[in-house]
Amino acid sequence: MDRLLPISTRVFAARRARAVARALPTAAPVWQMLAILLLGAALLLAGLLGAGAARADSRLLDQARRGDVTAAELLAAQYETGGGMRQSYSEAAYWYGRAAQAGSRSAQFSYGQFLETGTGLVKDEAAAARWYLKATLQGHAGAAVNLAGQLATGRGVQHDPLAAYSLLLRARQFRGQESMQPTVDANLAAIGEALSGAQRKAATPLDPAHLELAAGAQGHAAGGTAVAARPAH
Numbered sequence: 001m002d003r004l005l006p007i008s009t010r011v012f013a014a015r016r017a018r019a020v021a022r023a024l025p026t027a028a029p030v031w032q033m034l035a036i037l038l039l040g041a042a043l044l045l046a047g048l049l050g051a052g053a054a055r056a057d058s059r060l061l062d063q064a065r066r067g068d069v070t071a072a073e074l075l076a077a078q079y080e081t082g083g084g085m086r087q088s089y090s091e092a093a094y095w096y097g098r099a100a101q102a103g104s105r106s107a108q109f110s111y112g113q114f115l116e117t118g119t120g121l122v123k124d125e126a127a128a129a130r131w132y133l134k135a136t137l138q139g140h141a142g143a144a145v146n147l148a149g150q151l152a153t154g155r156g157v158q159h160d161p162l163a164a165y166s167l168l169l170r171a172r173q174f175r176g177q178e179s180m181q182p183t184v185d186a187n188l189a190a191i192g193e194a195l196s197g198a199q200r201k202a203a204t205p206l207d208p209a210h211l212e213l214a215a216g217a218q219g220h221a222a223g224g225t226a227v228a229a230r231p232a233h
Contacts, residue, residue: 125156
């Protein structure tokens with residue numbers, strides 16, 4: 001049944017093909033007849049692809065609504081990039097938030113980025129730090145890098161370069177995050193410049209479970225990690 005083309009698409013393709021045929025001379029050259037066939041095939045293919053994409057998007061949305069974390073995160077990525085559907089940062093933020101709340105560390109990282117930059121929702125650096133911490137607790141090196149950046153600059157959290165440096169020492173030990181190693185090391189070196197030699201030497205990897213996030217000058221009081229409501233249409 002899934003192979004059936006929607007009636008509206010089939011009718012549209014047939015009408016377009018008939019209209020082109022009526023517009024050509026009765027004794028049409030071979031190349032014109034070939035053009036008709038190619039046009040008809042292209043229209044049918046476009047209809048099939050469009051119908052398939054619509055069914056796929058509908059299934060993905062249904063799965064996400066039922067609580068499928070992978071579907072919610074994939075849907076968020078599609079809304080973020082505009083891949084296969086209209087681009088909507090607010091929808092992307094909503095579905096990243098849903099997946100983040102369900103425990104996906106990559107979604108927690110992405111939702112933190114949206115909050116930190118104010119993409120698709122109200123900017124909240126303190127909330128971003130809390131989501132980065134959640135992802136960091138699950139071993140996400142990118143989240144650790146971003147959280148360390150906030151600690152090092154006091155954005156949304158209390159200014160604490162030593163905690164930032166120690167957190168990145170811990171991020172070096174995350175398993176399965178080897179591709180992030182150059183980024184971790186580069187940030188470690190940059191943050192280390194704000195510390196004394198004695199501080200760098202004495203620093204030890206900081207277990208993120210022991211990291212308490214206090215609000216910074218630009219942040220709000222530490223609170224929960226509720227996600228944004230779905231945007232109205």
